[in-house]
Amino acid sequence: xxxxxxxLEETATHTGPKGVINDWRRFKLESMDQENLPPAKRELLRQxxxxxxxxxxxRGNLNRKMSVQxxxxxxxxxxxxxxxxxxRCMQEMHDKLSFGPKFEGVHDLDSGEAFxxxxxxxxxxxxVVVHIYNVGVKGCDELNNCLDCLATEYPTVKFCRIDxxxxxxAERFSDEVLPTLLVYKAGELLGNFLACTQHLNEEFFATxxxxxxxxxxxxxxxxxxxxxxxxxxxxx
Numbered sequence: 001x002x003x004x005x006x007x008l009e010e011t012a013t014h015t016g017p018k019g020v021i022n023d024w025r026r027f028k029l030e031s032m033d034q035e036n037l038p039p040a041k042r043e044l045l046r047q048x049x050x051x052x053x054x055x056x057x058x059r060g061n062l063n064r065k066m067s068v069q070x071x072x073x074x075x076x077x078x079x080x081x082x083x084x085x086x087x088r089c090m091q092e093m094h095d096k097l098s099f100g101p102k103f104e105g106v107h108d109l110d111s112g113e114a115f116x117x118x119x120x121x122x123x124x125x126x127x128v129v130v131h132i133y134n135v136g137v138k139g140c141d142e143l144n145n146c147l148d149c150l151a152t153e154y155p156t157v158k159f160c161r162i163d164x165x166x167x168x169x170a171e172r173f174s175d176e177v178l179p180t181l182l183v184y185k186a187g188e189l190l191g192n193f194l195a196c197t198q199h200l201n202e203e204f205f206a207t208x209x210x211x212x213x214x215x216x217x218x219x220x221x222x223x224x225x226x227x228x229x230x231x232x233x234x235x236x
Contacts, residue, residue: 100125102155106147109160112168118160124186127220129213131161132173132180139197140179142204149206156220183218191218 100123109115115130122128131147133140144161151159164173173180176195183191191213193199200208213219 103158106151106159109162110166115162119184120187126158128158128184130182132164134164134178137175137178143179146206146209
């Protein structure tokens with residue numbers, strides 16, 4: 001157990017001022033083109049990384065205070081390195097908060113059993129949004145189209161739809177209460193919105209449904225764009 005904890009300590013991104021400096025030091029060393037550096041700087045990099053020393057000495061060397069020479073070396077180079085480091089930290093934080101399965105598109109449920117299964121057996125961290133509809137009822141088709149759009153924006157949310165008749169509870173979900181949105185997490189009902197389009201404008205879009213669900217805090221944070229996409233946006 002103690003060996004395992006040491007391994008985690010050595011590989012994890014640390015927090016706090018010292019941890020941030022050490023993590024930045026690692027990132028900078030890994031990203032620098034050491035082959036094209038002057039000999040003096042290359043030797044300084046070797047001393048900073050200390051590849052030939054034992055683990056204990058290497059860890060102590062990493063946690064020591066940064067020398068003036070190291071500071072001058074690390075603050076040099078292009079601004080792009082700092083941007084990449086910031087993006088990497090943001091992505092790591094996002095990955096830690098966005099665990100759990102991901103989904104594609106809206107899932108069609110064909111029975112009451114399938115409806116119960118998706119609620120009871122889905123990952124505990126997953127938000128499940130179920131649209132109960134009936135063909136021809138005003139607002140149902142439009143809401144289905146909106147959920148198709150939101151499913152691409154929120155891949156960690158499981159969006160589902162089921163015909164009221166197929167659900168086996170048509171008497172409970174009559175046309176007067178459709179479209180209905182039910183929101184679950186870890187088997188618990190978080191939102192029960194009967195005739196939910198009454199809370200929206202007569203003409204509504206995916207952004208309106210998104211804002212409605214967000215007003216109840218039912219949607220997670222959106223996925224961060226990939227680093228490559230962000231780098232392209234940085235180019236003017």
